[in-house]
Amino acid sequence: MTAARAGRRRWNQRFADGALEDDYQRRAAEAGQAQFRVVAAIALALWLAMYALDRQTAGSDDNLHRLLLLRYAVATPIGVLAAALGWLPIQRFQHLRPALAVALVAAYIGTPIAMALTVPEPAAFDAYSMVPAILASVVAACGLFALWGVRWDVIGLGVLPAVTVGWLAIVRRYPTADDATSIVSTVLAVVAAGLVAWWIDGARREAFVAARRVEEEEARSQTLIENMLPAPIAAQLKAGVTPIAEQVADATVLFGDLVGFTPLAAELAPTEVVATLDELFTELDEIAQRHGVEKIQTIGDAYMAVCGAPTPRVDHAAAVAEMALEMRDLVAGRAFAGGRRLELRIGMHSGPLVAGVIGKKKFVYDLWGDTVNTASRMESHGVPGKVHVTAAVRARLDGRYQLVPRGPQAIKGKGEMETWLLERRSD
Numbered sequence: 561m562t563a564a565r566a567g568r569r570r571w572n573q574r575f576a577d578g579a580l581e582d583d584y585q586r587r588a589a590e591a592g593q594a595q596f597r598v599v600a601a602i603a604l605a606l607w608l609a610m611y612a613l614d615r616q617t618a619g620s621d622d623n624l625h626r627l628l629l630l631r632y633a634v635a636t637p638i639g640v641l642a643a644a645l646g647w648l649p650i651q652r653f654q655h656l657r658p659a660l661a662v663a664l665v666a667a668y669i670g671t672p673i674a675m676a677l678t679v680p681e682p683a684a685f686d687a688y689s690m691v692p693a694i695l696a697s698v699v700a701a702c703g704l705f706a707l708w709g710v711r712w713d714v715i716g717l718g719v720l721p722a723v724t725v726g727w728l729a730i731v732r733r734y735p736t737a738d739d740a741t742s743i744v745s746t747v748l749a750v751v752a753a754g755l756v757a758w759w760i761d762g763a764r765r766e767a768f769v770a771a772r773r774v775e776e777e778e779a780r781s782q783t784l785i786e787n788m789l790p791a792p793i794a795a796q797l798k799a800g801v802t803p804i805a806e807q808v809a810d811a812t813v814l815f816g817d818l819v820g821f822t823p824l825a826a827e828l829a830p831t832e833v834v835a836t837l838d839e840l841f842t843e844l845d846e847i848a849q850r851h852g853v854e855k856i857q858t859i860g861d862a863y864m865a866v867c868g869a870p871t872p873r874v875d876h877a878a879a880v881a882e883m884a885l886e887m888r889d890l891v892a893g894r895a896f897a898g899g900r901r902l903e904l905r906i907g908m909h910s911g912p913l914v915a916g917v918i919g920k921k922k923f924v925y926d927l928w929g930d931t932v933n934t935a936s937r938m939e940s941h942g943v944p945g946k947v948h949v950t951a952a953v954r955a956r957l958d959g960r961y962q963l964v965p966r967g968p969q970a971i972k973g974k975g976e977m978e979t980w981l982l983e984r985r986s987d
Contacts, residue, residue: 673726805916811868815939877956907938
């Protein structure tokens with residue numbers, strides 16, 4: 561499923577597609593880790609610095625000791641843990657982020673409320689001195705949620721009711737004429753912070769979907785290029801290397817031609833012709849890939865491949881021989897349209913060649929040289945249903961295959977050549 565199709569979001573901004581949501585959470589954690597380190601450090605430093613506020617609001621040493629216990633024994637260790645985790649590889653604690661974020665909210669917002677509710681001397685404690693602490697904690701917690709990519713709806717559904725209930729308990733214990741103002745201002749602060757987190761999360765998700773869409777297009781383009789060109793050549797083109805040309809010291813070239821297909825094609829509808837060739841050549845491509853042979857091109861009902869270029873390989877002749885035998889047997893055992901039986905005429909030759917990319921708009925990786933021409937001649941002068949090879953191929957197969965000599969053959973443009981028919985692998 562593409563990012564554009566899977567990018568539909570629910571009311572809480574989460575993607576409807578679970579895999580996309582997991583990918584977003586992972587990327588958000590990785591991208592926001594540096595910012596999280598800064599925010600966590602600042603929040604921890606401010607939390608520790610609020611010792612001055614504790615001294616002003618405590619009213620007595622006993623109260624101060626209780627406040628310090630809540631601040632430094634309960635909330636501070638959680639902040640230290642969060643700051644420390646920010647320096648570890650995100651993969652180690654990615655699944656702990658939601659729980660840690662909830663713990664931070666509980667510590668940084670719950671601790672001021674707990675302070676106000678547990679001080680034993682109400683007359684010495686001014687409830688309104690808690691407003692800066694609560695507001696700062698709300699903003700810090702929402703910032704951590706937004707930066708760290710954790711679900712923002714936890715803020716709205718979890719923090720807002722908790723802060724409201726806690727503040728109601730505070731003003732009940734410390735009734736003042738401005739209770740309503742205190743409650744409304746605090747709740748509005750939480751709502752505003754939650755909306756900011758919601759907006760930041762939405763903007764980041766839109767950017768994430770756009771980035772995924774670009775990645776999918778690049779991957780599609782890369783796949784298309786790799787389907788047209790060998791992977792090493794595609795990598796060079798992507799890196800901007802031009803021109804691409806190399807002298808290959810030794811490689812084996814194969815040509816195959818589907819004998820009898822031209823008259824058969826005259827009897828078929830165009831769609832049947834294309835479908836038949838597509839099905840057959842797709843299977844030949846799979847055979848080539850299985851043996852590490854590179855398809856170069858198809859010309860009509862002919863097939864061209866090479867091994868040893870662009871990636872050097874010592875046993876290139878044996879790899880092509882295995883492919884040739886499998887190709888031969890595949891076509892021999894197949895019934896084509898109308899039950900017609902066809903044969904594949906195959907030619908092979910080994911030697912040096914030149915390889916490179918030509919074209920500006922339609923790139924083509926091609927081969928040149930006498931090795932290529934000789935392999936083509938082996939195919940055209942070969943026998944239907946047989947694999948026709950040269951002495952160079954025979955020498956490289958080194959007795960591992962059974963070959964039947966054809967004797968001297970008059971080869972166009974080459975004169976007389978000793979050639980062989982490749983039959984099978986030796987037992």
